[in-house]
Amino acid sequence: MSNQIPLKNIEPETVEYDLYQKRKKIYTRRISGFFQSIRTKMLWVLMLGYFLTPWINFHDRQGVFFDLPSRQFHIFGVTFWPQDFVLLAGLLIISAFALFLLTTLFGRVWCGYTCPQTVWTMIFMWIEEKTEGSRNQRIKLDKEPMSKSKFYKKFSKHSLWILFSWLTGLTFVGYFTPVRELAIEFFTFDANLWAYFWIAFFTGATYLFAGWMREQVCTFMCPYSRFQSVMFDNNTLVISYDAARGEGRGARKKGVNPKDVGLGDCIDCNQCVHVCPAGIDIRDGLQYECIGCALCVDACDDVMDKMGYARGLVSYTTENRLEGKKTTIMRPKAIGYGIAVLVMIIAFSFFVGDREPLGLDVLKDRNRLYNQTPSGMIENIYTVKIINMDQSKHTFILSVEGLDQLNMIGRKKFVVNSGEVRAIPLSIQVPPHVIQEQKNTISFTVKSIDPSYEASKTTESRFIGPVTK
Ligand code: SF4
Ligand code: SF4
CATH class of the missing domain: 2.60.40.10 (Immunoglobulins)
Structure with a gap:
């Protein structure tokens, strides 16, 4: 008898992708939960910080003011000059390494909780829900032919989006032009032509990125989302679906023991998909589109509570933990980034302390x-x-x-x-x-x-x- 395994030709499955595919609109469902409440708190802190900072005066001068014509940056009583460019460069390098460290340890927390694209998109989604209704109502509305009520809803949404985008643009320019004068001169048409141009530019960019493009900015435009996977390792905190516990997925009645019906804990309700702003299914594994917002964790925990199962089917975890291995924070890459950040902070503090005004x-x-x-x-x-x-x-x-x-x-x-x-x-x-x-x-x-x-x-x-x- 031959020990050879018989060969069989298998035709590879061909999947055709259109390079210029039309964007599939994502309708997210609103979810509340532990991680969403953290995101909301972060949103408030960041929004208040962004919109109020230029209005705070310090020593009779705008506290944070980047005076480009005079080439002076005023930050709460400290003035940075072109000679201090090295300090700015140092600050950027420290921020970059701190971000690398954060990503190595906690994955995409920056993307999920603090990135301006995420934060502004959250606000735009909130406006969308207030004007057009819940996920199901929005799906239904988009399928309906144009009517008075549909026009009113769409008009309200876009007007509020544009208003908020304009506020964003005006505030941004207010970091570079005295904001108090700018806010008045904008309406009296006395503002500088460049000020009008940049306000219009940032209004348009905000409206486009947070209103229309949303997850596409993260998926196709953001360079950070592309290269951050090199900072991941088996101990990095990521959002994961516990397939060993969840499969085979399937519907069942509440109170039924999944083992009795040959199922895992996932009831295949798709709630984790419906809340996802990236429009992906976390059960398919770690994907680069995932911004680590943890909304799927909140959604699934909610489902698990209702079913009477333990939470954590979708959770923050590590590859090692999923494989039953030990997770460690102290590892060469993280230690290296940590030391680099520490050394640079010490050097930066020394330079700032030694800086002669x-x-x-x-x-x-x-x-x-x-x-x-x-x-x-x-x-x-x-x-x-x-x-x-x-x-x-x-x-x-x-x-x-x-x-x-x-x-x-x-x-x-x-x-x-x-x-x-x-x-x-x-x-x-x-x-x-x-x-x-x-x-x-x-x-x-x-x-x-x-x-x-x-x-x-x-x-x-x-x-x-x-x-x-
Ligand atoms: S998969 Fe989960 S964590 Fe990732 S983007 Fe979607 S909801 Fe957020
Ligand atoms: S929310 Fe949980 S139970 Fe529902 S489909 Fe997603 S993983 Fe399965």
């Missing part, structure tokens, strides 16, 4: 290397810029050293207002015999003489002259 730029006149004055002195011309990045005005003394018998011609004492860049033309003169090199290093120092404010800054420059042998 005083800038000094020295520009040497490049038109002439040096002049000889009628009295025979060698002269170099400079433009010195003193930048007062503090919140109050201060008095500063300017000095220069680096060559013998060096003479600074011009004023030495300056009062510089908060946020002012004071440009000072300056002449430095030196007797020719002290010049030993063609290029000589000299240093400019600006120092506060206010008793209550200690700050000084030194910058080097070159003094050029003829070498006399």
Whole structure:
């Protein structure tokens, strides 16, 4: 007898995908539960933060104000200048690594609870439900021919969407233009043309992304949703369906023991699918469309409660736990991200703590290397810029050293207002015999003489002259 297994040709199943498929509209059912209540609380915090922040004044100035024309970012009493760009870069790197750490440990919590796309979509869905009704009513409404009542419902929904989008756009621009003036000038048509353009742009983008595109932004446009799977491992918290417990799925009467009828705990009610904003079935396994919002967990827990079964058929879990293995938080990838975040936070704090709210730029006149004055002195011309990045005005003394018998011609004492860049033309003169090199290093120092404010800054420059042998 032959030990060989007989071969059989099997034709592969061909599935045809249309690259430009029409979007299938998702009708979600509203659900309340533990995770939805967390999401709602997060929504309130984020919305209040976003809409109120530009209206909060700090030291008689808009608390958070990104003044692009002056290239100054004001954040609650601290002003960041272009020189502080490295701090901004550091902050972005810290945020990125913190997000990597969060994703490695807890999966897509950012997407499910705090991402602006998710939060704004939640609000738009709420408006939709208030104007068009529940999931079943909306499905029915869309199938109906246009009528007075349908038009009224659709009109109300889109009007509220546009109003909320406009509020979003106006607030966003209000971070870059004084919001109090903007809110008035918008209606009196006195606002800057660019302000109108950007408000219209962000109104349109919000209306489109949160009203029409919704899950498509996450599925097709968001780069983060694409690459975050590389941060996942078997210990990452994900939303999962416990197939071992749930299968075989099927309907049964309440009170029936599933084992008696040869079934698992899933009653195949599809409630987890109906609440899903991504329109997927979590029972098909982990899918990249899943934003980790946990609404399916709330929906299934609700069903389990009604059936008298234990909760957690769909739950936050890990691949390891599902396979009966131990889940651990301490693993090389998470530790690596954690250390990176910690080191960067320490370095960032050090830089911020060490940051002097005083800038000094020295520009040497490049038109002439040096002049000889009628009295025979060698002269170099400079433009010195003193930048007062503090919140109050201060008095500063300017000095220069680096060559013998060096003479600074011009004023030495300056009062510089908060946020002012004071440009000072300056002449430095030196007797020719002290010049030993063609290029000589000299240093400019600006120092506060206010008793209550200690700050000084030194910058080097070159003094050029003829070498006399
Ligand atoms: S599958 Fe569940 S967690 Fe994922 S998006 Fe849908 S409802 Fe949210
Ligand atoms: S909600 Fe729970 S019981 Fe209902 S279909 Fe989904 S997994 Fe099955």
